[in-house]
Amino acid sequence: MKFPTGGYSQADADKRKLWLENRYPVNFKENDRPSPEDYRGLTENQVDNISLPLSVAGPLCINGTYASGEFYVPLCTLEGTLTFSMLRGLKITSYSGGIKTYHIKQELSRSPIITFRDIHDIGFFIQWLDQNYQTLKAIAESTTNYGKLIRIDKFFVQNRVILDCVYNTQEAAGQNMVTFATQAMLNYIRAQKIPGFVNALIEANFNGDKNLSHRNFMLGRGHSVVASTLIPNKILKRFLRVDAEYLHKDFHNAYLGSLIAGTSPNLHIANALAGIYLATGQDVACVAENSQGIMSVNCHR
Secondary structure, three states, X not given: OOOOOOOOOHHHHHHHHHHHXXXXXXXXXXXXXXXXXXXXXXXXXXXXXXXXXXXXXXXXXXXXOOOEEEEEEEEEOOOOOHHHHHHHHHHHHHHOOOEEEEEEEEEEEEOOEEEEOOHHHHHHHHHHHHHOXXXXXXXXXXXXXXXXXXXXXXXXXXXXXXXXXXXXXXXXXXXXXXXXXXXXXXXXXXXXXXXXXXXXXXXOOOOOOOOOOHHHHHHOOEEEEEEEOOOOHHHHHHHHOOOHHHHHHHHHHHHHHHHHHOOOOOOOHHHHHHHHHHHHOOOHHHHHHHOOOOOOOOOOO
C-alpha cells in the first residue's frame, strides 16, 4: 500500500498514522501529557506545553555508507508547503533510483585558548603538548563513556594558542561531552606549571558552536556527508516542468548570487533540519552550524 498523502481531515491523519504503525515501530496512541518533573534538566521555568503539528515526508531512499534503505522523515513545522515540497523532491529522487551518500566523518570540537607571557613560551608548550598527547587523551576520555579524542589542532594568534580539540562523539550531539572532556585536560595543563603560562579559557569561539563559520564550512561539525542523485530529464519535466539544461543554467545564476552575498549555495538546508530537530527533540539552534553546504547541478547527455 502506498503512503496515503494529502487530506486534512482526522480520517486522513488516522490513515497515515496506521500506515506508519504497520510499517515501523512507532505508536501514535494518545498518552498523558508529561508533568513538569519529566522535563527536569531539559527546560526551566516551565508554565505549560504547546503542540506542534507532526508531519512526515518520504520515501527518502538512500544508498549510503552510513545509512541505507527507505526512510520517512518526521517534521514539525507551521511553514505551509514545506512538507509537500520535501515530499515532491523525495519522490523524484526515489523514482530516479534514490540518493547515493558517502559519510565522510563525525567530528565535534571544543577550542580553548591559552595565553603565554611571551611568544617564545609557545614553542616549549607545543613540544610538551605533543609529548604528552596520550596522557591528555586518556584524561579527556576518562570523563565520557563514548567520546574519543581524535586530535588537537593548533592555531596561533600572537602570544596565544588555540587548541581545537576534535572528538568523535558517536551518536551524541556532544556539546557538553566535549566541554567536560576538554576542561579536564585544561585542569591537568594548569597543574603542570608550564613556563610562561598565563591563563586558559575553555572556549575561544573558534569551533563555530551554533554559529555560521568558515571553519565549519571547511572542516565540518558533526556528521559530514556528500550526496548525489541522477534524475532523468523526463522525470524533471513530469514533476517539476523544467528541462535539465534550463535547471543547470539557473543554478549557475544562483551560484553568482551566492558568491556576491558570501553565503553557501545550498537551497535552504535549514528548512528541513529545523523541522527534523523539532520533531526529534534536538537543539534547533544547531541549525546555524549544520545548514552549511554546497549544492551543485551537472547536466549529462
